[in-house]
Amino acid sequence: MNNQRSLFFNVDWFVILTYIVLCVIGWFNIHAAVYDPLNPTILDLDTNYGKQLIFIISAIIIGFAILLLDSKFFTTFSPIFYAITIILLILVLLIGRNVGGNQAWIPIGSFRLQPSEFAKFATCLLLARYLSSGTIKVQEIRTQLVAAFIILLPTVLILLQPDAGSALTFSSLILLLYREGLSGYFLVIEGLSILLFVLTVLYNKYIVLAGIIVFAGIIFYYYRKNKKMITVTGFGVLFSILFIFSVDYVYTQILKPHQRNRIDLILGKVDDPRGIGYNLNQSKIAIGSGGIWGKGYLQGTQTKYNFVPEQSTDFIFCTVGEEWGFIGCFFVIGLYLFLLIRIINIAERQRSSFARIYGYGVASILFFHIFINIGMTIGLIPVIGIPLPFLSYGGSSLWSFTILLFILLKFDSNRMGII
């Protein structure tokens, strides 16, 4: 009894409240997205919003069930979870159902399980367990390699489905590693890499190379007395040259045409609002036409009349943008930001490094989904098919985000206890 009470008081209700509000917002927007003005239904469990209601209720049940479990369960069995996930990821490649070009689902009865969703928390758990154990130091190259292996194994398996969007999610864990001591250079290099990638795709690679050499020349001149700086710059130039050529190779040889199209669209290399740019264009129209105050609930013409494909799943944010306007978007994004900051603060108040590391994993993965998904709907980022946490329609994604979040809340509720 005493244990129950302390659980009730120690759980972070701010996060749970935010979580529920987001789920409810999601549910209303899914309703709007599937709403057919000529056949308004009251509550039909066969429709997407009817099903989503079941998903939300079951997710909340799962969430509270996690709170009732012992937190040792997660720390102890994290390698097992990871192993099961890896097996499932291999299994899905063998017996999975192919939906929309991705071999990502395992049918279980009337449900379809998406192992890649569960790989997110399993990877976070194992990574937290590995990095929190004893004398591990992230600065050591061996640690970095093992961590990279833990992250890359599910990534590669997901890439084989091929589900590039979900695979990219794991790249966000670099923030976790950074917090645990990975050199800040990695972040800088990642930033520069993105810049170089964009430049290489947009312009002739030799022009980009020439620019880099000129830039390096200037640095050499200014720091000609500083040996260390010269070395760093030299490596930088070498890395850049290799990177540019590999980008060129990846872009033209490895990327599939539709992926190349998505990148080209965002970078403005092609303009084809009726063909390959249809999704993006309609999505921008939906959000853009919302104005400041939005068109009102169930009043979005883009939403009602199915102009935006995938509207209740990956493009659910269009409905928010169209029907609730800038104010609605600001509110939803505000909730997300609040959640993210709160999760970081929760992570930092943990006494166990396992819980802290795991918390950073949760924040990184949620942030990646939020930023990429919203960025994609407003044309900042190439179209990458990943869901918007708690808002998008779909059982697997909602459950996996719920599990991800509630495991952290469980750790947090025990933070005063002895690990």
Place this chain on the structure above:
Amino acid sequence: MNSFFARKFVVQGIFIALIAVLITRLFYIQVISDEYILSAENNVIRRLPIYPARGVILDRYEKILVQNEPVYDLMIIPREVKAFDTLEFCKLIGIDLAGFHKRFKKARTYSPYKASIFEKQLSVQIYGSFQEKLINFPGFFVQNRTVRRYPDSIAAHFLGYIGEVNQKVIEKSKGFYSQGDYHGITGIEKSYEELLRGQRGVQNLMVDALNRPKGNYANGKYDTIAVSGEHMISSLDKELQKFGEQLMQNKIGSIVAIEPSTGEILSFVSSPAYDPNLMVGRKRGNNYMALLNDKYKPMFVRPIQAEYPPGSIFKVVNALVAQQFRLINENTYFFCPGGYRYGRKGFMGCTHVHGSINLKNSITESCNTYYGYAYSRMIDHSGMRSVNAFKRWRKAVSAFGIGTALGIDLPGERNGLLPTDELYTKRFKNDQWGSAYTISLSIGQGELGITPLQMANVMAIVANRGFFYKPHLIKAIGSKKVIKKEYLQKNNAGIDSKYFNVVIDGMSAVVNQPSGTAWYSKIEDIEMCGKTGTVQNPHGQDHSVFVAFAPRDNPKIAIAVIIENAGFGATWSAPIASLMVEKYIKKTISRPQVYVDRLLQANLLPGAIEFSSASKKIKSDNISSTTNTNEKANPVIRTNE
């Protein structure tokens, strides 16, 4: 707390910074840019036109000349088509399998989701049998529209026809017309297009991403209803028109009848005519080509587009103008030795040796000599230079509405031809010419071109003793019966009314005196005043002309009848005119059926003789022939009646 605690702020900073980027971008596309609002509206709103009913055209007694009849366009939405009995379908609408596949492919190419026309204008009968089985043909539906229907199949030239607008018209209309609209192409349909077409309505429909309709936009707040076109009350007498067209069967020519007191056109016959219903419906294209290639040119609107030298009927004009100039009067006698000598060797023959003849008899007996002298007085002996005298004469003649289009409410009216002094000065290379050079004008030959409408209008002037109203075909517009102001305005022909008496005396004698040229066409109880004429035709038989008005006092009708290649005016044109006049005034025909039958059955088509474009050739050939005679300076102009 470990050593990297501060990195918390870096991570949170990255979150905040990137989310700020999202917010900024959202602010831009939602609040600053309005491009997306327009795009969203374009996506979802379809403006559907609602077609108004075209105005109906009535005759002067408000009987229907043109009305609207429903037809049924068979529409298809290719995507919704499911397997069905193609053969039965084809049989029902009367197409073959190949035609079916062609149409289906065309519709598919246009859009699999949008409705397009599969087959145009199904008749009521086909629609009836098709409607019952429509349920067997998913993806097809029927949309009704109206087409023009002409219950009596008359007055094609006057009514004109409508047709689909072409790209040029669409561009010119500044957005009024769009693809598939109909507009008037000729006749009243064209000249009153703006009133007849009505006001198109718009329905703002919302559609989904697949273009399927999803109800009204803003509950129809921005919709407008269609306003039907105005109906037109024409001046035509339907029965008279029908009778006129029957009389003109197998003849080439025109009948124009005008009510002198108003300028309203009672009958507007252009022969050969065609059934206006041919220009409607599925076979329209073929019919149109057949009419276009017909050697008798049925599409040619002869009453306003054919120009003829008027011949003897022009003597009426010269008689009036010469009196107005006080150069002759009713007691002026000239001696006719059987012709008129002019210049050194010129001689213009006359039908008879009239001896000493006065003005009245010169009309009745159509004495060429008399008008040779009268014209000579007007040009050579008027106390001014001949060129100036000619100018004065020309001005007086043009006041009769000759040489310029009268401005009838139909498209394509021609001016006719009334030569100017410059023409002759140029031709003779100096301005020293006198009446001898242009003597054929005295008897209505030479460089004159007058449309049948202008001839009838001259008669209206005589009937009114000096004035006319602009001839027109639409009496009143709409339910308020609006009359155009210009039709209420009197036009003065510049001749004092007292000068008409003697001319009318002469014209009355033409018909009502046994020695008159049109005695055969006398009408019981009605004093018709007329003048026969024969128009020289260098290509074949002369054209028969008769103009008249009746009754003499308080005239009700002025008429011109021209029959090409029919010889003397008295033989064919005069009796036809007299029947028309009697029919209009008495509503019945008092003459024996044999009399009428002879006219109805006569076939005066030039037969094997190739006959093309009546006006142009005649006009140009006359000019050239006159040129020759004048250069020789001693032409013998052929006798007129």
